[in-house]
Amino acid sequence: MSVLELRDVSRWYGNVVAVNGVTMTVGPGVTGLLGPNGAGKSTLIHMMGGFLAPSNGQVGIDGQRIWKNPSVYRHIGLVPEREAAYDFLSGRQFVRSMAKLHKLSDPDAAAERALGMVEMAAAADRAIGTYSKGMKQRIKMASALVHDPPVLLLDEPFNGMDPRQRLQLMDLIRKMAAEGRTVLFSSHILEEVERLAHHIEVIIAGRHAASGDFRAIRRLMTDRPHMFAIRSSDDRRLAAVLIADDSTRGVELTSTGLQVEAVDFLRFTSLLPQAARTADIRLLEVSPADESLESVFSYLVAS
Template sequence: MSVLELHQVSRWYGNVVAVNGISMTVGPGVTGLLGPNGAGKSTVIHMMGGFLAPSSGGVTLDGARIWKNPDVYRHIGLVPERESAYDFLTGWQFTLAMAKLHKLPQPGAAAQRALALVEMEPAKDRVIGTYSKGMKQRIKMASALVHDPPVLLLDEPFNGMDPRQRLQLMDLIRRMAAEGRTVLFSSHILEEVERLASHIEVMVAGRHAASGDFRAIRRLMTDRPHVFIVRSADDRRLASAIIADGSARSVQLSEGGLRVEAVDFRRFTWLLPQLAHKENVRLWEVSPADESLESVFSYLVAS
């Protein structure tokens, strides 16, 4: 049972702070590292993998420092977001090379097993340069699994995969976790994390925004104030009804419709159709105006 720990870790490049004072513990099972693009997820994963030095703080695996400790590489499998395979090699040659770099006693058998795990055996003799984006993701996964590591670090692993490939990889990650491995994967897509991880770590702008059970954090995201754009047959009448009910923090009337900041998301979505019906006002459009991940995570940071 392997445990990764970050202790007040920061990483900066010149005057640019990429990660600021992050502390987290990642244990067996599937942990989702969630955040918008540019949040610092890749920087954290590369420090956990031992490929990037923290500017301050420390990163450990089972109590052992990771940076400048080659022994930990035998225990970690890393799938980076960027392409890291050689296009002129075949899938078999690339995976076999990784097995030999790890000095495995039977590199051929290890490469064959890893390719089978990611279902890349039929394409193993093709040159990687001819692979689709999804296939390249899977061959990177094979190279990360070739030495059978107890820890997997996956940076945006589902990028470029078609629906079938995504389902296959999700099943593989679940199996790895069920075997007792420690799996951390990053994503900026909420649904990916929801389907795989029971525990999540949320990052925003290089900061640690939230940590814990996915359902609890999802509830925080849902229960935050939401902004809706509402268009109807009589915006003024509907605005008056919303204000009188007290279910909104603010209601603004403009030519484009109503801009409503709802205090209670669930109550507002349940109440609005009833108010419209009661006032005999036809609803034309109800759309969220603040559903970007940046707005959701910024709310978590401020909470």
């Protein structure tokens, strides 16, 4: 099991700061890297993959520095966002060439295994230039897997894939994580990150904005109200009790129940069951209304 570590990492281009003082640790499992366009996600991934030098700080894997350390490249597979394949080669030729660059003992067998993992064996003899965007993404994935690395860095891997291809890749990523690999991927499709990643790292304007489970991150945002959808046996009476307490800022009675805006999360979550019990009101449903990953991300970007 491999662990990536970034310690106070910065990268600048002239007067432009792309990444500024980022410290994070990425371990086994699936980690989602989130951030708006231009936030520095690709720059971070390229530094983790050893393709870009940090201007300051250290990027390492299992205690070893990555930059200018070819011995660690066998442990890392990188799928860049930009096209990184030669259109005149067939998919099989491209993946086999990656196996040869890694000096694998049986490059042909390694290439066939990787092609099979991404379901590209049937199209492997076609020129890459004839592939769709989704097929190009999968052939890049095969090239990153050909040497069986314990760490995978995937920059927007779902771009251009149809729904079936996305599901297949998600299943493959889950399988690799279950095997103990470290998988980090960036994506602008927040629903997929929420479904796939057990951990998120948020980058905004080159800085590390948040880290952890997105629900835990939401809990830490104490300056923001928390929205709850509630159904009970007597919504009107429950609304009167809740609005009278300082832990709430607004209670709206709707056709489907209550929409409650809580400004003191801990106090409210303690108040609600007590108030219901005292008033002899049964709580039928209590669910957070703003804890989707998209909501958390929007809050972080706006803060």
